Amino acid sequence: MGAVSIHHVSKRFKMDDGSEFTALSDISFEIAEDEFVSFVGPSGCGKTTLLRIIAGLDCATEGKVFVDNTEIVKPGPLVGMVFQEYSLFPWLNALDNIAFGQKMKGISKEKRHSDAMKYVELVGLAGFERSYPYELSGGMRQRVAIARALANNPDLLIMDEPFGALDAQTRNMMQRELLDIWEKQKKTILFVTHSVDEAVYLSDRIVVLAHAPGRISDIVQVTVPRPRDRTDPEFASFRKHVLTMIESMA
Amino acid sequence: MVQADTKRRLGYALLSLFMAVAIWEFVAVAVVQNKYLLPSFTDVFAAFLSILSLGQIYRDLWTSLIHFGIGMSLSLLIGLPLGVCMGWFWRANYLLNPIVEILRPIPPLALIPFAIVWLGLTSFSAGFVVFVGAVFPIIINTYAGFSTVPKVFVDVGKVLGCTSDLRQIRYIAFPAAMPHLVSGFRVACGTAWMCLVGAEMFGVSRFGLGQKIWWYYNLHQMDKVMVYILILGFVGLAFDTLCRWYISKKLLKWKVGEVS
Numbered sequence: 001m002g003a004v005s006i007h008h009v010s011k012r013f014k015m016d017d018g019s020e021f022t023a024l025s026d027i028s029f030e031i032a033e034d035e036f037v038s039f040v041g042p043s044g045c046g047k048t049t050l051l052r053i054i055a056g057l058d059c060a061t062e063g064k065v066f067v068d069n070t071e072i073v074k075p076g077p078l079v080g081m082v083f084q085e086y087s088l089f090p091w092l093n094a095l096d097n098i099a100f101g102q103k104m105k106g107i108s109k110e111k112r113h114s115d116a117m118k119y120v121e122l123v124g125l126a127g128f129e130r131s132y133p134y135e136l137s138g139g140m141r142q143r144v145a146i147a148r149a150l151a152n153n154p155d156l157l158i159m160d161e162p163f164g165a166l167d168a169q170t171r172n173m174m175q176r177e178l179l180d181i182w183e184k185q186k187k188t189i190l191f192v193t194h195s196v197d198e199a200v201y202l203s204d205r206i207v208v209l210a211h212a213p214g215r216i217s218d219i220v221q222v223t224v225p226r227p228r229d230r231t232d233p234e235f236a237s238f239r240k241h242v243l244t245m246i247e248s249m250a
Numbered sequence: 251m252v253q254a255d256t257k258r259r260l261g262y263a264l265l266s267l268f269m270a271v272a273i274w275e276f277v278a279v280a281v282v283q284n285k286y287l288l289p290s291f292t293d294v295f296a297a298f299l300s301i302l303s304l305g306q307i308y309r310d311l312w313t314s315l316i317h318f319g320i321g322m323s324l325s326l327l328i329g330l331p332l333g334v335c336m337g338w339f340w341r342a343n344y345l346l347n348p349i350v351e352i353l354r355p356i357p358p359l360a361l362i363p364f365a366i367v368w369l370g371l372t373s374f375s376a377g378f379v380v381f382v383g384a385v386f387p388i389i390i391n392t393y394a395g396f397s398t399v400p401k402v403f404v405d406v407g408k409v410l411g412c413t414s415d416l417r418q419i420r421y422i423a424f425p426a427a428m429p430h431l432v433s434g435f436r437v438a439c440g441t442a443w444m445c446l447v448g449a450e451m452f453g454v455s456r457f458g459l460g461q462k463i464w465w466y467y468n469l470h471q472m473d474k475v476m477v478y479i480l481i482l483g484f485v486g487l488a489f490d491t492l493c494r495w496y497i498s499k500k501l502l503k504w505k506v507g508e509v510s
Contacts, residue, residue: 089426
């Protein structure tokens, strides 16, 4: 479950002066089931726009997106999303944040809380389920956000720079835990990041986007076996390869 | 540490009250020397005791609370839905905003003649004036809360299956806007309390805190006027304290440090 196919997706915005701005130009590629794919690229290359189209939050001007052969035209249960920082509902505690999707489905409080507890444990937050977001650290908040997206049981999990605001140590720890979760849960993951290091550490494939207009510049298959070691020369050479590509665009 | 601070605050509060009363007493007794112009603290306290023994004070308080209740209930009933619609649907905002902006600057007391013509000398005409004073702070703050719900919350909601406007309003916008709703309510209570006195002075009933101020003024019993003025202050303070306690303990406990 969770195969994604993107067919000739373009996105143009009308500017105030009447001209058109092409954010994405003719993007096509396929993502296999249970694959971990990262998007990297210079800022303004349309990474977030592309993610939002795949999630059904924005519409493509041209082209189509399919998840498990279902065309995505609006947000739905097939696709889960983890946003950048501050996306937890601050008025709900961790457990109720995680159970929010189940609540929207009309599932009873008892059932959705006991289901949500499983995800609390999965992301290692047992004991903090009654805490409000302001009581949690940045890393813990993003764990809740991941648990909340997973609790809806999507086939595809989209993550938009989820660890961007975390300090380096927490970030590395979260990356390891995300890979654990990915292995346990078997989801397709689409991950946007600014950090090439993060992309190489996590991904099966890295999609390198170019800007103006946003388009696929290259797709890199990361062949380093997991668990990956950042000091390994092979790892370093992948990182260098992708970095050089991005820098050559600037 | 916190306890020591609370104790210190309490100490200073008592000191400040004591000084205010002492200055008042001194100015009234030694400087003004005229009970009509400025009744002293002891005069007012004596008047307070005699008013208490009459027992009508409870009737006054009750009547005023009814006026306040009618006005506040109406303004919540009408102001909240209007503010929600204006904050959430741009069409409603474009449609209603001009009317709200034109009506809003009108001082509520200016409507007293119409209140009396329409509703007679009844609790409802006092309630109507209170309503006019309270409804705009509620509309404006509700609008502000609903129009500034962070987009990411709405997006998260959509992805998690919260798709209709009605559900987004109920499960996302309403709790997100709660801090604004609460401050709108508190501002509205203050305005309502103010309008209440004005409305009651025009004799909509034989009881009421505001009505008694005018009544005793006509009898030239300024010490009793002062008693009712202070009661208005203390009831307002008590109600606001109760609101603040409820807000910080229940409604906004997720927003620590916000309510002050």
